[in-house]
Amino acid sequence: MSFGLDTVLPLMLNAAKEPLSESWQTTAPFAEKQFTEIAERIQLLGEDVALGSITSDEALLILDMEKQASISALAALEGIGKVTAETAINNALDAVANIVNKSVGFVLL
């Protein structure tokens, strides 16, 4: 028994595409929302300092909190990216497991 690249490759690509597309649909709005809100709050902070309702010392600390919020959002995106890559790889392997296993004669995948 044998199999060709033209047999397994479309199956692998097709199986990997779905989680990538699903992840983009989830992460793109999340990233946009998070970073828009952070930018808006920083703008508001500038206005509060100008109005005198927040001192410059307080503003520096709040700005650092916004920086930490950005770091956390980026870490979330990185983590979700890893989960997505993992799912895509595993789906691609699963999609061709039967073909490969039958071909080699034992459970390889």
Place this chain on the structure above:
Amino acid sequence: MLPTAPAPLRAFRIGMLLALMLFVLSAFLSGCHVQLIMAYDPVLDQGFTTLQQDTEQFLGQLEADPGSPRTSFENTKDFYIKSGAALQTMRTRAKYEPMSTEILTQIDALSRSFDDLKKLHLLSGDVGPRIAVIQAARGPLESQFGSIFQLQLALKNRMKKPVPANATAPALTN
């Protein structure tokens, strides 16, 4: 320079090498899947939820009585002690999980934000922070919890996606 091995010996060596590679590959792939990030830990997830509830309650108390001696740092410092201990406990737990870099980054960022909040509180002296300060600090904290739960949700929902119906394997050729 080593003399070239006879053809049968070369073939034997290549065969052994291929068998070894096949063994390593099958040992790596058989029955297991690729993992790039830590497994979902319900204890950590619950820890984050509890910490957010405590934080919201604390900010609510400060907002209910802004600039008052009742909400001074001295009178509310228990929150900082408890939240610091909770974060340290979660950090220790995550540290010993393999591939937990992103979670540790989020815990460290949240710890730093709590330090900033504490410093803001101390800047207010003998009274609690003003309403403008509390509201400005609330945004980034809620944003951080949002990012943390977004990742926790991705870890929780991580499971093998069903292979699409149109990905059925075609018949093998002999």
